[in-house]
Amino acid sequence: QKEVEQNSGPLSVPEGAIASLNCTYSDRGSQSFFWYRQYSGKSPELIMFIYSNGDKEDGRFTAQLNKASQYVSLLIRDSQPSDSATYLCAVKGSFQKLVFGTGTRLLVSP
Amino acid sequence: DAGVTQSPTHLIKTRGQQVTLRCSPISGHKSVSWYQQVLGQGPQFIFQYYEKEERGRGNFPDRFSARQFPNYSSELNVNALLLGDSALYLCASSLGGGRGYEQYFGPGTRLTVT
Numbered sequence: 001q002k003e004v005e006q007n008s009g010p011l012s013v014p015e016g017a018i019a020s021l022n023c024t025y026s027d028r029g030s031q032s033f034f035w036y037r038q039y040s041g042k043s044p045e046l047i048m049f050i051y052s053n054g055d056k057e058d059g060r061f062t063a064q065l066n067k068a069s070q071y072v073s074l075l076i077r078d079s080q081p082s083d084s085a086t087y088l089c090a091v092k093g094s095f096q097k098l099v100f101g102t103g104t105r106l107l108v109s110p
Numbered sequence: 111d112a113g114v115t116q117s118p119t120h121l122i123k124t125r126g127q128q129v130t131l132r133c134s135p136i137s138g139h140k141s142v143s144w145y146q147q148v149l150g151q152g153p154q155f156i157f158q159y160y161e162k163e164e165r166g167r168g169n170f171p172d173r174f175s176a177r178q179f180p181n182y183s184s185e186l187n188v189n190a191l192l193l194g195d196s197a198l199y200l201c202a203s204s205l206g207g208g209r210g211y212e213q214y215f216g217p218g219t220r221l222t223v224t
Binding site: 004032034036042043044045046050053088090092093094095096097098099100101102103 | 141143145148151152153154155158164165168198200202204206211212213214215216217218223
């Protein structure tokens with residue numbers, strides 16, 4: 001079992017829709033969770049982090065964490081074509097090591 | 111404020127050669143981590159340095175080494191390059207010391223080994 005799992009996609013949504021990206025993790029002791037956005041040929045950009053159970057909202061982005069079920073999700077409201085990218089889920093391991101999933105490719109069509 | 115900077119942007123090396131990659135963290139950040147990302151995969155952790163000391167090492171061979179300088183910049187060295195070392199090498203900066211776990215990536219160095 002991989003430490004952090006994501007559906008590779010692509011996830012296709014029409015412009016203006018809600019995109020829902022999911023991630024599960026295996027280490028029940030994990031406390032810190034991150035979402036990065038990566039455009040093709042570029043480096044990952046931190047867009048959300050969440051440390052407590054529940055929802056955290058920032059603009060069009062909402063991160064949801066459920067530690068009991070060991071999943072974290074990212075909702076993107078009013079999706080735009082510029083949101084088309086690969087979204088990486090990361091979980092903090094020992095010291096400050098981040099363990100990444102393989103990413104979900106999101107395609108937003110006009 | 112300037113973000114994380116890395117140099118060089120691109121690099122082409124031959125098998126068996128050695129390479130040094132450089133990183134400057136965000137001002138005020140004392141922790142630097144290095145990651146390797148191959149196409150289609152998420153970044154893989156190589157090293158973390160905080161206050162000039164190695165705090166963590168990933169599952170990479172001893173050909174990989176790193177260090178952090180008094181100004182918190184860092185270098186990653188890879189010896190005896192293999193074709194499989196071709197990847198995007200990412201440096202991430204964070205406050206460190208338990209004050210913040212958020213890591214911010216630089217633009218990366220794309221290494222091609224021929």
